[in-house]
Amino acid sequence: MQVTETKAEGLNREYSVVVAAADIEEKVTTRLGEISKTIKIPGFRPGKVPAKILRQKYGQSVMGEVLEGAVNEASSKTIEDNELRPAAQPKIEITKFEEGTDLEFTMAVELFPEFDLMDFKKVSLERLVVPVKDEEIDETLQRIADSNKSSEPAKSKAKKVAKGNIAVIDFVGSVDGEEFEGGKGENYNLEIGSGTFIPGFEDQLIGMKAGEEKDVEVKFPDDYGAENLKGKDAVFKCTVNEIRTVVPAELDDELAKKVGMETLDALKDAIREERSKEFDQMTRQHVKKHLLDALDEAHSFELPQTLVDGEVNQIWSQYEETRKNNPDAIDAEDKDKSDDELKTEYASIAERRVRLGLVLAEVGRVNEIELNQEDLNQAIMQEATRYPGQEQAVFEYFKNNPQAIESLRAPLFEEKVVDFILELADVTDKEVSADDLLNSLNDEEEEKPKKKAAAKKKAPAKKKAAAKEEEASE
Incomplete structure (x- = not known):
């Protein structure tokens, strides 16, 4: 094998590599000998197929296999002999080959750069550390309690919907007189003041009594998720079926058990x-x-x-x-x-x-x-x-x-x-x-x-x- 460096600029190296025809022929002959031991051709016993017939039948495929192996072997040896550290797969191009002649190819490779590492002891850093305070634990516990609160029927039948209550409602929404998908619900438990519904919706329920009906007029926000409803005026026909009072969850072992903890x-x-x-x-x-x-x-x-x-x-x-x-x-x-x-x-x-x-x-x-x-x-x-x-x-x-x-x-x-x-x-x-x-x-x-x-x-x-x-x- 003959290797000539043709370019050495910055991180780029290029080489011209020549693999002798005799080496190629030797590899082809060796490979044909290996497959002759197992190949089956009518009229011949395994291992007894004449070399000429083997070459005629399998020479082309073996040659392709040998050339690929020769290129890989030669390029790897070039990298090793020149102590190169490729940053990426080398680019290889066969420039000349005919059966019975030398194999010639070029290899272009980009190298990892060589550089000196800084002294890491000279790096000064400030690490921002956050201690977990009891107040944060209490806030998280309260959020868990809020998410596990229950409700009970309002004790007074004359009670009106107020902020903090749960209004159990039926509603049907429409835009320009046409109902739209997702705008209908029955016996929906809506906590007034939770901001669950469109801005302005919950406020208009305040003061209603159980059994009362009302048209709630709202406007969908311009950035609403549904494209067909963005910025549209809508009317929701609402019926308050029941008014319920929120019952806060106690911060105790029972609350812990609800979320999978023992205490x-x-x-x-x-x-x-x-x-x-x-x-x-x-x-x-x-x-x-x-x-x-x-x-x-x-x-x-x-x-x-x-x-x-x-x-x-x-x-x-x-x-x-x-x-x-x-x-x-x-x-x-x-x-x-x-x-x-x-x-x-x-x-x-x-x-x-x-x-x-x-x-x-x-x-x-x-x-x-x-x-x-x-x-x-x-x-x-x-x-x-x-x-x-x-x-x-x-x-x-x-x-x-x-x-x-x-x-x-x-x-x-x-x-x-x-x-x-x-x-x-x-x-x-x-x-x-x-x-x-x-x-x-x-x-x-x-x-x-x-x-x-x-x-x-x-x-x-x-x-x-x-x-x-x-x-x-x-």
């Missing part, structure tokens, strides 16, 4: 644990975002264009899908921009994702960070807990779909590398309220486009790609 104390503990997990996730999101910002700012190197283009295409595909299936989710400011303008902006997001991916991969490689089976098992367990009652089905899904397990590897590896860096970084905990932490996360999300616009060598980032950016930056 009220056990329910409180469960609420505290769940709230703590929520806050921990928010804290993790916040500190990780700042860590990745620091990594992005501290590392500057040439990026493999193949990877950048792949990220741009992925983001763009998602944008096009959103534009087609959910156009209302597109930012108003972007609807007036051309596709070229949007793609240019998306390129900055793609570059950040690729840069961070390479940095995290290099941290893992240099420090020999690897995933083990226990890591994967824990991830599967966490996934199963998201589907109460279906845990076994989740386990079976991952057991029977190796590709599903593989989909867990990248995010798991990223989290493991982030943990490694956070252990080295200077992280200071700061106690804040839940609102402060949430506001901080929201403010950073809103400022993301501005930061991108001001960043060196970056175009403005886009909100609608934030979800994709978070995949690479969480």
Whole structure:
């Protein structure tokens, strides 16, 4: 095999590779000999078919198989001999081959960049920590109690519908005199003041007595979910069948049992644990975002264009899908921009994702960070807990779909590398309220486009790609 480097520019390398005709012929002969042992041709015993007949009958298919193997073997050896680290699958093109002559092909490969990692001990981060306070436990308990409240018939027959009561009503809605789908109900329990129905509907029932009828006139909001009802005036013929009084649920063990806990104390503990997990996730999101910002700012190197283009295409595909299936989710400011303008902006997001991916991969490689089976098992367990009652089905899904397990590897590896860096970084905990932490996360999300616009060598980032950016930056 003869290999000649024909291009060495930046991360790009190209090679011209020649595999001798004698090597090709040797491989073909060997392969024909192997299949002759099992092939069945009328008139010949297995292993006794003449080579000429074998070549006539199977020569073309064997040659194709040999050429593919020769190209793969030669390209792999070229990569190994030149100590290359391809960032993507090499592009191979056969430039010359005729039976009995040398095989010639070119190989173009884009490499992973070489760069120095920053000193992670110099990274200073503030971790916003939210303690779970008793007041929050009480508020959650009250919400549980409100959702489990009952009702009883109003004691006074002369009682009128008032805010806080439950009016048991029949109703039929119409627009321009025509009834519409979903606008009819019988013996519906409507808590007055709950805001369950269209604005203005519940208020017009106040003062009515049981057995009384009334036309309730309302207007559907302009942003109403049903397209045919947006902004339309409607009339609901309503009959109050019964007025009921709300009976609050007691904060006791019986309430706890209704939601699957043995005692009220056990329910409180469960609420505290769940709230703590929520806050921990928010804290993790916040500190990780700042860590990745620091990594992005501290590392500057040439990026493999193949990877950048792949990220741009992925983001763009998602944008096009959103534009087609959910156009209302597109930012108003972007609807007036051309596709070229949007793609240019998306390129900055793609570059950040690729840069961070390479940095995290290099941290893992240099420090020999690897995933083990226990890591994967824990991830599967966490996934199963998201589907109460279906845990076994989740386990079976991952057991029977190796590709599903593989989909867990990248995010798991990223989290493991982030943990490694956070252990080295200077992280200071700061106690804040839940609102402060949430506001901080929201403010950073809103400022993301501005930061991108001001960043060196970056175009403005886009909100609608934030979800994709978070995949690479969480």
